[in-house]
Amino acid sequence: MDPASALPAGDAVAAVTAVTAAGVAAAFVGAGLVAVRVRPRNRVGPLMIIIGLLWLLARFAPLPATAGGVRTALAGTWAAVLAHLVVAFPGGRLTAWLPRAVVGTAYLSMAGVAVLATTGLAPGAVVRGAAMAGAVLSGLAVMGLQVSRWRGSTVTRRRSLNPVLAAAVVATALFVALKPVMIAGVAVRSLTPVMQVALAAVPLAYVGGLLRRRIDRGGVAELVVHLRGVSRPVGIQRALAEVLHDPTLRVGYWMPETSRYVDVDGRVVPPPDGGDRVATRVDHDGAPLALLVHDPALLDNPELVEATCAAAALALSNERLTAELRARLHQLDESRGQVLRAAETERRRLERDLHDGVQQRLLSIPMTLGLAESRLSTSPDQARALVGEAKTTTLAVLDELRALSQGIHPPVLTERGLLGAVRELAALAPVPLRLSFEVPAPLPVEVETTAYYVVAEAVANITKHSGAREARVRAERRDGRLLVEVSDDGRGGADPARGSGLRGLADRVAATGGTLRVDSPAGDGTLVRAVLPCG
Amino acid sequence: MRVVIAEDNLLLREGLARLLAEAGFDVVSAVADSPALLAEVARHRPDVAVVDIRLPPTQTDEGLRAAREIRRRHPGTGVLVLSQYVRVSYTVELLDDGARGVGYLLKDRVSDLAGFAAAVRQVGGGGSAFDPIVIDQLVGRHDRADDPLRALTGREREVLALMAEGRTNQAVAERIGIAERTVEKHCTSIFAKLGLRASADDHRRVLAVLRYLNT
Numbered sequence: 001m002d003p004a005s006a007l008p009a010g011d012a013v014a015a016v017t018a019v020t021a022a023g024v025a026a027a028f029v030g031a032g033l034v035a036v037r038v039r040p041r042n043r044v045g046p047l048m049i050i051i052g053l054l055w056l057l058a059r060f061a062p063l064p065a066t067a068g069g070v071r072t073a074l075a076g077t078w079a080a081v082l083a084h085l086v087v088a089f090p091g092g093r094l095t096a097w098l099p100r101a102v103v104g105t106a107y108l109s110m111a112g113v114a115v116l117a118t119t120g121l122a123p124g125a126v127v128r129g130a131a132m133a134g135a136v137l138s139g140l141a142v143m144g145l146q147v148s149r150w151r152g153s154t155v156t157r158r159r160s161l162n163p164v165l166a167a168a169v170v171a172t173a174l175f176v177a178l179k180p181v182m183i184a185g186v187a188v189r190s191l192t193p194v195m196q197v198a199l200a201a202v203p204l205a206y207v208g209g210l211l212r213r214r215i216d217r218g219g220v221a222e223l224v225v226h227l228r229g230v231s232r233p234v235g236i237q238r239a240l241a242e243v244l245h246d247p248t249l250r251v252g253y254w255m256p257e258t259s260r261y262v263d264v265d266g267r268v269v270p271p272p273d274g275g276d277r278v279a280t281r282v283d284h285d286g287a288p289l290a291l292l293v294h295d296p297a298l299l300d301n302p303e304l305v306e307a308t309c310a311a312a313a314l315a316l317s318n319e320r321l322t323a324e325l326r327a328r329l330h331q332l333d334e335s336r337g338q339v340l341r342a343a344e345t346e347r348r349r350l351e352r353d354l355h356d357g358v359q360q361r362l363l364s365i366p367m368t369l370g371l372a373e374s375r376l377s378t379s380p381d382q383a384r385a386l387v388g389e390a391k392t393t394t395l396a397v398l399d400e401l402r403a404l405s406q407g408i409h410p411p412v413l414t415e416r417g418l419l420g421a422v423r424e425l426a427a428l429a430p431v432p433l434r435l436s437f438e439v440p441a442p443l444p445v446e447v448e449t450t451a452y453y454v455v456a457e458a459v460a461n462i463t464k465h466s467g468a469r470e471a472r473v474r475a476e477r478r479d480g481r482l483l484v485e486v487s488d489d490g491r492g493g494a495d496p497a498r499g500s501g502l503r504g505l506a507d508r509v510a511a512t513g514g515t516l517r518v519d520s521p522a523g524d525g526t527l528v529r530a531v532l533p534c535g
Numbered sequence: 536m537r538v539v540i541a542e543d544n545l546l547l548r549e550g551l552a553r554l555l556a557e558a559g560f561d562v563v564s565a566v567a568d569s570p571a572l573l574a575e576v577a578r579h580r581p582d583v584a585v586v587d588i589r590l591p592p593t594q595t596d597e598g599l600r601a602a603r604e605i606r607r608r609h610p611g612t613g614v615l616v617l618s619q620y621v622r623v624s625y626t627v628e629l630l631d632d633g634a635r636g637v638g639y640l641l642k643d644r645v646s647d648l649a650g651f652a653a654a655v656r657q658v659g660g661g662g663s664a665f666d667p668i669v670i671d672q673l674v675g676r677h678d679r680a681d682d683p684l685r686a687l688t689g690r691e692r693e694v695l696a697l698m699a700e701g702r703t704n705q706a707v708a709e710r711i712g713i714a715e716r717t718v719e720k721h722c723t724s725i726f727a728k729l730g731l732r733a734s735a736d737d738h739r740r741v742l743a744v745l746r747y748l749n750t
């Protein structure tokens with residue numbers, strides 16, 4: 001601002017002006033110190049302190065009257081730093097090109113003014129005019145930048161931007177509106193204190209924002225009390241969203257069995273892959289517990305997020321159980337659907353095979369035999385050939401029926417149970433299978449069949465892909481569960497997501513309420529492990 | 536040659552009895568379940584029992600268990616097991632008690648009356664008769680490049696398979712249409728290539744070959 005406003009004592013306006021001017025310096029330096037303490041790595045604090053000090057020098061440095069140019073230069077410099085502060089708020093860094101350009105231009109124009117002012121190359125009035133023009137243009141650019149930034153911000157981001165931006169916009173607006181009028185010589189001196197108060201409001205708004213975070217963190221304590229009474233899971237997500245002031249926040253619970261995060265309804269919550277969402281992981285006892293997917297603006301307030309996560313850990317770990325249950329139900333539904341669809345397809349295929357194959361061929365047998373019958377007395381040789389043909393067809397039908405019933409249910413399982421059926425697999429497999437069975441009492445049929453298919457599929461994969469020299473099949477019934485494990489010493493690298501066999505198997509297993517895991521590190525064998533509940 | 540039949544399906548039981556009678560066997564009894572089978576075998580001490588694998592009451596593997604029981608209790612009676620499906624593991628199980636007087640065939644084989652009668656006679660005479668499908672499956676396990684079985688010529692494989700089915704050198708020779716001496720030469724070569732000790736005894740030879748195939 002212009003040094004002429006420092007008026008001789010005695011004038012009331014001048015006194016108020018001097019007091020508010022000192023207030024501006026105090027507000028910036030004070031808020032800067034607070035900021036440095038609270039956010040030591042953020043540049044906001046140092047910038048505010050620099051503004052305060054420059055302001056102080058510009059207003060009160062005991063410079064000789066002839067050094068008006070220096071004063072103008074100082075005034076221009078603090079204004080440029082202020083532009084820098086407002087544009088870089090709240091991170092303290094300029095990351096995009098446009099803000100950098102605006103701030104750079106502000107600094108450059110002020111440097112130009114400072115050179116002109118201190119070297120005396122131009123008359124004082126011209127220098128002041130240039131300084132004002134630069135300041136007004138920079139001010140307008142800064143304002144435009146802030147308005148567009150605010151409009152593009154999320155609710156959560158706006159909440160942290162609002163106080164400082166509002167104060168800065170008001171101060172800049174006043175500055176831009178009043179300065180040219182003052183330079184034009186209109187007596188608006190009494191408005192200088194108003195401008196200064198508006199200016200001081202900027203650092204004060206910042207301190208206010210910090211205070212509000214304190215209050216927010218106080219809300220965490222309330223959260224603890226609140227969560228204790230939360231019985232409905234949606235409540236936790238809502239409570240967290242409220243405390244963190246991010247209405248878009250989503251909570252995903254860690255499912256160790258599937259290594260995924262799911263929400264409380266059991267639906268998968270994918271971790272954000274960059275973009276406008278970030279995730280904060282909540283651990284409990286060293287293991288992942290939940291994932292908060294939230295607005296990146298919350299990263300400006302790590303203490304709040306941390307305190308909230310710590311406070312919610314217990315409630316989250318309770319809710320995780322619910323989520324796990326629902327996820328299982330979902331999975332069960334899904335795999336039941338898959339299995340039903342597969343069974344339906346299978347039934348259609350059977351019907352087609354029976355109709356096109358077996359029935360047609362069976363029909364041809366009495367026809368052939370009828371022909372043979374009619375030729376028996378006239379040409380016995382032809383009749384014999386026809387009977388032979390009928391016999392061949394019958395055997396072919398038998399073969400076909402055998403293959404069909406094998407497809408419906410492995411007969412060996414009916415005849416011998418799981419162990420016998422696995423022995424048959426072992427007898428056919430080119431890779432030696434070592435069997436270890438501890439399965440007392442007959443198994444429920446659906447468990448037996450599922451277990452058989454687990455082993456059959458795993459052994460088929462071993463034979464086809466593994467290059468293993470040896471494989472082991474282990475089955476153990478314990479605590480109401482049947483554990484089926486097939487391991488080999490082959491090359492590994494099996495991916496259940498790619499092979500349709502393993503995927504179908506996972507559905508089959510899930511449909512019985514069990515779990516299937518495939519560990520197949522490249523070069524280190526494959527382990528297929530199914531756990532099936534069996535009452 | 537005296538035969539006892541165990542088959543729960545009436546039509547098949549009567550059909551089998553008719554076929555075997557036609558082929559010159561003396562069918563002394565035809566029963567429908569495994570306790571009756573064991574009782575009739577104990578009573579008649581037949582040369583051979585022809586047994587369906589699935590029998591009442593469980594309709595699972597009653598016949599197979601009865602077959603093993605008969606072989607333990609009555610070594611003089613051969614057992615020919617019939618089934619809608621053939622299982623390698625059942626073959627292995629039957630071989631646990633040796634290869635003397637034992638057979639395991641797909642039911643379809645009864646349609647070839649002469650072949651079926653020959654198999655019953657073979658088992659009744661203390662030999663063995665295994666279904667070509669079982670042998671195929673056993674040979675199929677040895678498809679790795681480093682398997683000694685890969686060193687066999689096509690003819691040798693053919694001879695090996697027929698031998699494993701339980702056929703004598705003479706039967707193998709007739710089947711392929713070569714001289715018996717040639718079959719013997721092939722046998723010597725096969726045993727050398729597989730590292731097995733040759734044996735003049737037919738059922739020891741079958742056992743050795745089947746055990747080899749099953750490892």
